[in-house]
Amino acid sequence: MKDLRTEEYFSSGFQLGKSNYWTIFFNVLLYGVIYVVFLITILGILLLPALGVGFYKFLLRAARGENVDVGDSLSEGFKNGMWWKSLAFFILYGLGVLVGFILLILPGIYLMIAWLLGFYLLIDKGMGPMQALGKSRELVHKLGFWKVFVIVFGLYIASNLLFLIPFLGVIIYLFLIPFILMVYIALYENAVSAPEEDREDAVFAPS
Numbered sequence: 001m002k003d004l005r006t007e008e009y010f011s012s013g014f015q016l017g018k019s020n021y022w023t024i025f026f027n028v029l030l031y032g033v034i035y036v037v038f039l040i041t042i043l044g045i046l047l048l049p050a051l052g053v054g055f056y057k058f059l060l061r062a063a064r065g066e067n068v069d070v071g072d073s074l075s076e077g078f079k080n081g082m083w084w085k086s087l088a089f090f091i092l093y094g095l096g097v098l099v100g101f102i103l104l105i106l107p108g109i110y111l112m113i114a115w116l117l118g119f120y121l122l123i124d125k126g127m128g129p130m131q132a133l134g135k136s137r138e139l140v141h142k143l144g145f146w147k148v149f150v151i152v153f154g155l156y157i158a159s160n161l162l163f164l165i166p167f168l169g170v171i172i173y174l175f176l177i178p179f180i181l182m183v184y185i186a187l188y189e190n191a192v193s194a195p196e197e198d199r200e201d202a203v204f205a206p207s
Contacts, residue, residue, distance in 0.1 A: 050077025
């Protein structure tokens with residue numbers, strides 16, 4: 001893990017997004033359509049976490065330079081018990097954040113940031129839901145809680161400002177999604193990288 005500046009994560013996210021831009025873009029559209037279809041029924045809603053597994057598995061593969069294509073990793077959420085693990089994860093995450101917001105809001109915001117990397121750990125490291133949430137909190141604090149907070153809420157505020165622009169804002173946001181998603185991947189990849197993996201030519205090397 002490197003002690004990167006906030007702007008370096010944005011730079012890394014841009015580089016990662018640029019390298020597979022159109023594949024990421026069209027997968028966002030594909031997964032988005034499937035997401036909407038799943039929302040129609042109760043059974044579909046229960047399958048949404050598994051859909052998320054496939055999508056984030058694809059993002060991780062793309063960031064690591066693997067060969068990916070449109071529709072990549074769609075079935076990953078239905079293998080090796082990932083469906084129930086992802087569902088349990090989101091139930092725990094949702095309940096935890098909800099209770100946190102009920103308790104004067106700030107605990108909820110804290111958990112949203114502290115558990116940010118949990119879903120990636122569940123997918124990438126095969127951790128159980130509770131283990132992934134606990135490990136995420138540990139890694140976020142190692143990265144720097146307030147640094148992660150600034151990145152997450154900076155992206156949130158910027159995205160919402162775009163939505164204030166009628167029609168055009170949504171179009172701009174849609175085309176920025178591959179870069180936004182890869183900023184989070186950059187956070188995760190740095191968090192789980194071992195010290196010996198830090199090389200001068202690594203994607204997270206300061207620009």
